[in-house]
Amino acid sequence: MASIRDVARKAGVAISTVSKVLNHYPNVSEETKERVNAAIAELDFVPNSIASALSSKNKMRVALLLDPKRQTHAIDQIFMQYLLGALDRAQETDTEVVTFFFSMLEGRSADEIIRDLKSQNITGIIIFGISKKEKVWHEVIGRQLFSCVVIDAPIVNERTSTVSIDHEQAQYDVARKTVLDDTCRRVLYIAGRRDGYVTDERISGMKKLAGELGLSYTVRYGNFSELEARNIAFRYAKNKDCVVCASDLMAIGAMNALIEMDIFRPVCGFDGITLMGYVGKQMNTVQQDFYSIGRKALDEALFLMTGGSGRQVRMPYSIVRMYYRDIIC
Amino acid sequence: MASIRDVARKAGVAISTVSKVLNHYPNVSEETKERVNAAIAELDFVPNSIASALSSKNKMRVALLLDPKRQTHAIDQIFMQYLLGALDRAQETDTEVVTFFFSMLEGRSADEIIRDLKSQNITGIIIFGISKKEKVWHEVIGRQLFSCVVIDAPIVNERTSTVSIDHEQAQYDVARKTVLDDTCRRVLYIAGRRDGYVTDERISGMKKLAGELGLSYTVRYGNFSELEARNIAFRYAKNKDCVVCASDLMAIGAMNALIEMDIFRPVCGFDGITLMGYVGKQMNTVQQDFYSIGRKALDEALFLMTGGSGRQVRMPYSIVRMYYRDIIC
DNA sequence: CTGTTAGCGCGTTCAA
């Protein structure tokens, strides 16, 4: 691998000059700039990112934090989209990124985690998925030692931004479509987990809709579990006109229960995971939503790391974020 | 953040001495070792991994390469397990890891990719999922400039190892159980993709079983698609006694077809994805398999990076790697 | 066994 020194030699300039060209400094004449670029091209030179990170104290390194197993396995698809979006954007913006899973830091104190992160020169953290009782992480965020971006959790401070869709409105939209299509009056709403931030927002959406249309609705917590949703549907669906679920996985569970009970009720989910059926095509739009959130999260992290203040960022969402299938049985 | 110099000062030794105890060098007296460790503890010192990577030319940095969208979205769960396993092991062995997705390097030539990787001081690559026609990557591997570990693809050279389960045997086992439980004679085998490495191995397993038990079997390629499997089942399942699929997703598709046709046939899948039903519990064993493969892959990368020669590594697999459900309709 | 010295590859003053 050619180093910056080789380039300097070949271009007949000093190392620092090459560095300046590389980092788009203002005070370099067009002529030498061209000579340097020519040398770079000829030598196939690529700056060593580690050396650069060590030298410039302000190289951005951000940690991506995922928790695949906290809620349910089946949302891995969503995390993948988050991850893909963030990594893509990281590459575009020339940002170094480190992937973590919650489990890798489990059992450690906030101090230990902070040291660990600092030792890796990490200045920004993006957290995909955090519940209300993740005490340690709330402390890490609260200390404001890193620029943090939290997805789907309303935590904002000087150095922390939150990125998410408007879950209340989204749930409202989805439920509304389901209810109106079949003129339902009694809704069974299967929510996620009590300790999840979005859970309450989604319930609010349901409540709002019920208020507007004068519906009756029952809320039960399915904890994003297919099995629990199934059991809930078994128990309550019969006297309802439709089932609205806070996740596709739970929608599958509910539907299976309906099939076994041999009754038909419209069911709708939320995430738009691919598995939801061959209808397929349009679901990809929803996948895109998660991808976009991942990208946006990285941008927001950069924003914070370059001095921006924490804020709330709302992302758009696809209305296709819904599932509905007639069941013939 | 305290640096190595602070530690040296506080312990009253030279910087290099601190470095030696940090890296567990042999020639350090117990006494100074303790003094240094005390200073480290007091100052809450954590070595800066970037600086260390820059300095020691042989610090291991390995790239994890995933391709979530190549086959089908629903196997994200498997990739997550791979990733988790590899990252966990990386942390345990103090190895730096960078996560990539195929899409991030798409369209680039082998040379460009190599430069990119080299510039990041990457010496090892773990590829989770590669098809026969990934020309560029085959070239990168062939050049033997990196220590490569390829999952589920039989590529071995001086610097390349392959890690996988015995797909032939596994498919044999799974199919055998399905066939024997219901004394089936005619099997519909829905394979994956023609360009997938494991596809042929699995078909061999099916063939071997058919030979031993004198079964008749038909092979069709479902390309790991739920929809295609569904169509195949619609077309061929009627005259068969059971359906053996190379993936759970295809098994779901096949089952749905059977339901719509209102006929019953045993169906079995392969991956053991969580979504496969509430039976659930035991499926986790299979998830473990993927996690273990991820871990093993990282170990193998380290082995190669420290001078080991490429080889084939076989991993054990759970027989629960199967799906079977009675359908009442 | 310990300390001194020289880099690793690059960013960044500060003179020139």
Added chain:
DNA sequence: TTGAACGCGCTAACAG
């Protein structure tokens, strides 16, 4: 506008 020189934090010879 350019370049020499220093330093980032650490590892790795080599002396002592």
